[in-house]
Amino acid sequence: MLVLATFLVALAGLSEAAPQSAHKVREAVHTPRDWIKLGAAPAEHVIPLRIALPQSNFDALERHLYEISDPEHARYGQHLSKEEVEELVAPHPHSLNAVNEWLAEHGIPESDCTRSPAQDWVTVRIPVSKAEAILDTKFHMWKHVVDDDVVLRTTSYSLPEHMHEHIEFVQPTTMFSRIKNHRTTFRWSEDQAISTESDGSTISLDYGEVDTSCNKTITLSCLKQLYNAVGYKASAKHGNEIGLTGYLEQNANLHDLQLFYQDQRPEAVNSTLKVTLINGGVNSQNTSEIGAEANLDVQFAAGQAYPAPATFWSTGGSPPYKADANTPSDSNEPYTEWLDYVLAQWKLPQTISTSYGDDEQTVPEAYAKRACAGFAQLGARGVSLMFSSGDAGVGDGDSDPTTQTCFTNDGRNVTRFIPSFPASCPYVTTVGGTYLVPEVAVPFSAGGFSNYFSRPHYQDFAVEEYLRKLPKGTYKGLYNPKGRAFPDVSAQGVNFRIFYKGRAGLIDGTSASSPAFAGIVSLLNDARLSHGLPPLGFLNPLLYSRGVHGFNDITKGNNPGCGTEGFNATVGWDPVTGLGTPNFGKLKEIVLSHYW
Template identity: 50%
Template sequence: MARLLPLLSLLLLSLSTLAAPTTASGSMILHERILTPRSWQPLARAPPAHTLRLRISLSQPRMPELHTALLAVSDPGHELYGQHLSKGEVEALARPREEAVSAVERWLADAGVDLGKVERSPAGDTLILTVPVSMAEALLGAEYHLFSHRSTGEHIVRTTAFSLPAEVHPHVRTVQPTTLFARPRALRSPVRALQPLADAVFDGAEGAASAASSCKTSVTPACLESLYATTGYTASANATMLGITGYLEQYANAQDLQSFYKGYAESAVGSTFQTVLVNGGENDQTLSAAGTEANLDTQYGGALTYPVPNVFYSTGGSPPFNPDDAEDSNTNEPYAEWLDYVLALDSDDLPSVVSTSYGDDEQTVPESYALAVCDQFAQLGARGVSVIFASGDSGVGPSADECYSNDGTDTQMFIPNFPASCPYVTTVGATTSTGPEIAASFSGGGFSNYFAQPSYQASAVASFLSTLGNEYSGLYNASGRAYPDVSAQGENFIIYVSGAPGQVDGTSCSTPTFASVITLVNDALVRAGKAPLGFLNPFLYGAGLGGLTDVTEGSNPGCGTKGFEAGEGWDPVTGLGTPVFTTLRTLAGA
């Protein structure tokens, strides 16, 4: 891929950021401007009648208080540990100022927006309206264009700059879709055919050692249960719940689930997950429509936690775009839509753990948007939910010709992943082999360029950096949030897709595995009359560290380098290590 930005992109940037227009409400102030990401190219002006679902995120002055409360209730050494906040308490801390809401509402009303049709997030910090491109351009002093992805041919409607009235500008964090060019992608390999099925089936007669050993060639629930010490634990059907997110029209197929259970989790045959549709999500149960990612997550989540209830959230928000269809409202914001939905739930309806195996390059996400979404994950954590994300499948970054900054300087750099880089989620890298486990070469890891390094990991990361020395100096942000936090097996997972068995790799495999172990810890805690773990990281880097097996071999090459190397203690390849359920349960106090 050429390192220089296309001339047309630079021309578009200059045109869209010239003198800002004025409106009846006063002068406009440039709020955000980016260069066209190197993987996208502009094609033409967006059709004026094309509809956009605009999300206006407002400033939240009490968010630092929420961060403080989150760390307090998540730290085993704090007197407030386990005293998670209520829905109302979180919303009070996330709420914008009244004058901010009033200023934005006046701006919208003056522009002809029907405020009665404007949707609100649970805390009132986001206003959502559906408008044609022509109105969005007038509101934001912007020019929307149709962009095409150079590799996939995917089309989206975006702008590279937008402005806000002077009286609105200080009250708004971001407005999207504008400068958000992210393409959330499932973090796993294509399915490899597996024939014959009988070669990989566990008959249940093998001992624990044989089960764990089988992980070297074919990963099944039985080998993971043995490897991570959940064998023999019987969970409850009514103590807790595991949530699994699905995006990008990924459908979890119930028929494939039963086929998988018959081969690999016989005790779970007949059970299934609940599907919840969010923001226009669908539930296509046609066998040919089965999604590899959705099936992987639900098959392993269900098998490893049975009989704990599993909920699959099928979230719309990133549909294929038809440039000839004015009614096709295109967006790439499924995280925000899902967060709005789940934060509106009563506490009794929240899962105690949520597993998400999607992500994208951090720099394709505007910093303002990343901060706003990360704060929503913090809200979930404060309410006692463990939010778990995959670390990515590109090591320290993709191919060498893609490892450059998108700020106009073309600086060579490692490419961190988002939401993996959010400090309020637990990020899972990948391992392979057994006796001992070693790092999977694709395991994503590194340092955020947006988020500062949180205090809970400062000591662990400092030890790694002292060993690393000056190697890769300038390619990563040593003071940024470091990830992954933990890891789990990520290669050769057997799944069923569209009626046939296959194998997949990726941190998409590791994430539901680790999430399932934490779900069982929460099950034990709740049955003992205690609160679930909630936001995990202060526990994992502190009192829970003894419940993780350090992984000290392997590396995560990328960007034309050998990447970081795993070693003693935390490292940006496998984090703190892989879980040992029995020890984690004891350390958690269950």
């Protein structure tokens, strides 16, 4: 009996000492294209690990989002509160407890954890050596062969098998995405095309006249003429606001903004811009640190929306950067950093524009879907989110459209069209580009079909109609016809007159299209709020139904890339210009219809 008792005690001890389950790979990626491994990461380097817990009731949040965004539904416009959204995405208590216990087992107390408002994200800052131990992996330094960016990453990591149901993913680990402002092109005012002087001649459109100077230079006045907003007077009395996001140490210069107002919006001179810094964001007003991208976004979006107050968020800690192996970048997840901040706020601008993104395939799918779910939370709270579609046609954003190889990075090296993210997220409104008067699709306007997100139901009719008209077999195997299609809409994207470092210049890109469209949306929100109606919130279900009649259909142009001519603009929706460009007058009538 004594021997048996001793055996049982020993067995119990072994059971207590044994792990609950062995490690199992949670995420793995192929060696990323254009990255080379430099060597082992420094063990003492501190890395911020962000742990994503499953959002227990996201399906219900999505259902709410579609109901309150559908103009045919009785709940249209009944947006959710901050607390209601957080309750729907909060992780299950079992997951919270399991993650807390797992971290405690590795000597990481609750006091060292930072949590998102809904507690669906946990962030811990730990040395690489500890991260390697808890993730059963090895971190290395990686350098991008084109830009020499250096990051600290791994190509796979593992978790105890019993933790897989409680942790969706951990980043930055396998993320080799490099968020970029879309490929804007800037030219100084010495270019003769900058002239905004009119000779008095106009171009006749169905809804009015557009000055011929708008064929060479786009100003606020041109956008009003092109998009039928001449004469509309916005108000500052009803709480309408607009927001712009900035990453990669892009600063909006306040002096340049005043010069822009003097040039194009005199009544806005001396108005203020609220700048909010997130996660080490910067707001340097030094001439050498001004960002043309940030100036573009702020000048045109805030200029159109005036007198609505404008906010510029500068989010830091995001980019891989030129560094050596001892000072790597260890974070490039700006969307979640920004989302953590804005979702914690009680009051948000009703309209927000972002002009940044990357190739969808460079973003781990789990991360892309989680960031997209964050955008859905904002939509449920009544925020309209615009993202530029990108500037590479149907190709990747790292090379000239005429020379793109467009290979997949899943180990197969298959030629495919390369969709953009976050443009491919179904919970945002993606904006492509046009140019000239009358408008045609600009060749760089990115568009296509997601490989991560399935087509949302609000797109079914429009996209199926487009695919039905596409000649059979066109680009077969190069795109996913069942994927979320983009862009949704478009706006001018060439020859925008901005001020940069005290001088006027011209800038191109869908980075211009997104704030241009956002400015129109802000005016629509102004109109609704002035009539006692709620803001528009998530736009797409409205745009693809009643809203389709409020767009100028763009039927000429294409978006080449990957050695092809890309897709063509055509009657109805197309993956170059979406539904078309906005007609503010018609859209205002639609959003103010009496039966709403």
